[in-house]
Amino acid sequence: MKNKPGLRKGNFFESIAKGERIVTETHAEINNEDITLDVKEFNLFYGAKQALFDINIKIPKGKVTSLIGPSGCGKSTLLRSVNRINDLLSIVRIEGNMYLNDDPIYDPAVDVIELRKRMGMVFQKPNPFPMTIFENVVYPLRIDGERNKNVLAEVCEKSLRGAALWEEVKDRLNDSALAISGGQQQRLCIARAIAAEPEVLLMDEPCSALDPIATNKIEDLIDAMRGEYTILMVTHNMQQAARTSDYTAFMYLGRLIEYGPTGTIFQAPHCQETSDYVTGRFG
Amino acid sequence: MKAKSLYQRRLVNFIMLSITAGCALFSFLVLVMLIIALCKNGYPALTKTFFTALPAPPGVDEGGVSNALQGSIKMILFSALIGVPTGILAGLYIGELARNTRKADFVLNACGILSGTPTIVTGLFVYTLIVIPSGHFSGFAGITALTLIIIPVTARITAEILVQSSTAMREAAFALGASQWNVTFFVLLRAVRSGLASAILLTIARISGETAPLLFTALNNNYEADSLSQPTASITVTIFQYALSPFAERNDIAWGAALLLTLFILAVTLIARYTGKPQYLSRPLR
Numbered sequence: 001m002k003n004k005p006g007l008r009k010g011n012f013f014e015s016i017a018k019g020e021r022i023v024t025e026t027h028a029e030i031n032n033e034d035i036t037l038d039v040k041e042f043n044l045f046y047g048a049k050q051a052l053f054d055i056n057i058k059i060p061k062g063k064v065t066s067l068i069g070p071s072g073c074g075k076s077t078l079l080r081s082v083n084r085i086n087d088l089l090s091i092v093r094i095e096g097n098m099y100l101n102d103d104p105i106y107d108p109a110v111d112v113i114e115l116r117k118r119m120g121m122v123f124q125k126p127n128p129f130p131m132t133i134f135e136n137v138v139y140p141l142r143i144d145g146e147r148n149k150n151v152l153a154e155v156c157e158k159s160l161r162g163a164a165l166w167e168e169v170k171d172r173l174n175d176s177a178l179a180i181s182g183g184q185q186q187r188l189c190i191a192r193a194i195a196a197e198p199e200v201l202l203m204d205e206p207c208s209a210l211d212p213i214a215t216n217k218i219e220d221l222i223d224a225m226r227g228e229y230t231i232l233m234v235t236h237n238m239q240q241a242a243r244t245s246d247y248t249a250f251m252y253l254g255r256l257i258e259y260g261p262t263g264t265i266f267q268a269p270h271c272q273e274t275s276d277y278v279t280g281r282f283g
Numbered sequence: 284m285k286a287k288s289l290y291q292r293r294l295v296n297f298i299m300l301s302i303t304a305g306c307a308l309f310s311f312l313v314l315v316m317l318i319i320a321l322c323k324n325g326y327p328a329l330t331k332t333f334f335t336a337l338p339a340p341p342g343v344d345e346g347g348v349s350n351a352l353q354g355s356i357k358m359i360l361f362s363a364l365i366g367v368p369t370g371i372l373a374g375l376y377i378g379e380l381a382r383n384t385r386k387a388d389f390v391l392n393a394c395g396i397l398s399g400t401p402t403i404v405t406g407l408f409v410y411t412l413i414v415i416p417s418g419h420f421s422g423f424a425g426i427t428a429l430t431l432i433i434i435p436v437t438a439r440i441t442a443e444i445l446v447q448s449s450t451a452m453r454e455a456a457f458a459l460g461a462s463q464w465n466v467t468f469f470v471l472l473r474a475v476r477s478g479l480a481s482a483i484l485l486t487i488a489r490i491s492g493e494t495a496p497l498l499f500t501a502l503n504n505n506y507e508a509d510s511l512s513q514p515t516a517s518i519t520v521t522i523f524q525y526a527l528s529p530f531a532e533r534n535d536i537a538w539g540a541a542l543l544l545t546l547f548i549l550a551v552t553l554i555a556r557y558t559g560k561p562q563y564l565s566r567p568l569r
Contacts, residue, residue: 120459
């Protein structure tokens with residue numbers, strides 16, 4: 001394996017094998033951004049097995065950030081730690097902390113329910129609730145006890161427009177959410193996730209269960225949401241990361257290897273390992 | 284090893300197919316014969332008197348089973364009213380609130396053992412628990428026995444349906460900041476309600492046919508019980524006693540009661556099939 005000129009010599013994999021601490025190659029551009037989510041020295045264990053190692057990453061406000069890396073590298077685990085959905089598994093233990101707009105996420109004083117209301121999450125498979133389309137979208141407001149019909153209707157329209165679904169379902173808001181297509185269901189889940197105006201939107205491989213046309217629509221949607229929403233997205237698909245995101249983070253074996261502007265990561269990465277991964281030499 | 288010839292393979296295939304098809308046909312024929320026998324012997328007994336009259340003395344023609352009908356309906360209804368909610372709440376604990384904990388596993392196993400316990404043992408248990416201390420058989424004892432059968436079955440079914448169906452949706456709801464309470468009652472139970480309703484109907488159909496737990500508890504009564512603290516007649520125990528009776532007209536009533544019971548269970552089962560179309564399950568129930 002020859003090193004391209006200008007690349008830092010690839011020694012991450014050796015260091016990982018030796019159990020040494022990895023210092024992420026973070027590009028300087030991140031420092032010019034407003035930071036919404038700040039992950040500091042984050043470690044996570046599933047029982048005795050460590051899944052995340054010393055993760056430090058700052059997610060910029062109003063940008064789309066992709067987490068890429070081979071299966072099992074911990075990208076979904078990291079994403080699911082942000083809204084503490086991993087807490088539902090009793091065997092998870094963490095060290096370090098994350099901050100959402102300077103509020104700590106892991107702290108005994110944090111009300112997890114209130115914390116989760118500040119975030120939205122979209123999952124791999126569309127998972128609408130067995131209710132009407134309308135009730136799905138306004139569910140985040142319902143759990144806050146909102147009963148004003150005008151407010152609910154307004155939020156429903158705004159969210160569905162935001163998720164580019166309004167035109168397709170406006171005449172059947174009272175139909176079951178299970179009756180629409182998979183791609184529409186996923187956009188419905190996005191509408192539901194943005195209904196409460198989250199500070200960060202987490203997406204866990206949002207297109208992996210969709211066909212190419214539906215994927216295209218979701219990608220267009222993500223593109224349109226740029227600027228308004230802070231999006232942190234896990235993707236298995238490197239082209240998707242390259243197409244949709246402003247920043248890309250490459251993870252490997254539970255470590256964050258390199259993090260920087262998407263263009264640089266894909267075309268002129270600083271690390272040999274990143275270069276090998278994005279050119280398809282492994283993973 | 285020498286390869287089998289095509290002829291041999293076809294022969295073996297034909298033989299095995301014939302044997303399995305024969306066995307399938309036999310089990311179907313049993314059902315058909317059962318229904319024919321029930322209809323032939325039972326249908327003539329289903330007169331107006333059968334539904335409205337009390338049992339007549341042996342040898343008298345004008346008897347009915349109105350008391351047993353009432354007793355059965357009361358006991359099934361009350362035991363379902365107590366047992367189903369208790370079982371669902373226990374199932375929620377096992378399948379959702381305490382899921383994947385040792386406590387939940389323990390309770391789930393206990394429910395498994397309980398629902399596998401022969402119902403005659405349950406009857407005997409209630410006999411020593413209620414009938415002996417109170418000094419007499421009663422409808423309450425019968426209801427207790429049936430309730431004890433319903434609870435573990437319902438709890439186990441609820442827990443299993445929840446565990447099967449819920450991961451994606453519960454995560455989605457939790458991620459939106461819903462409370463455990465809200466997730467459980469407004470998302471999960473809603474998602475599994477049709478499957479659950481069908482399972483509960485099947486459980487009720489099952490206890491409708493129970494005789495053993497009522498023998499030692501509610502016993503029987505030739506008259507209409509004034510209250511549930513008296514011995515209470517039931518269709519199943521009536522069938523048992525009348526079928527063994529030496530009097531032909533009582534045997535006829537037993538046939539009629541058996542037909543009625545079978546039709547009831549058949550109807551409930553069919554309703555359960557129709558209501559039980561799972562709306563949102565990661566894999567189908569059946």
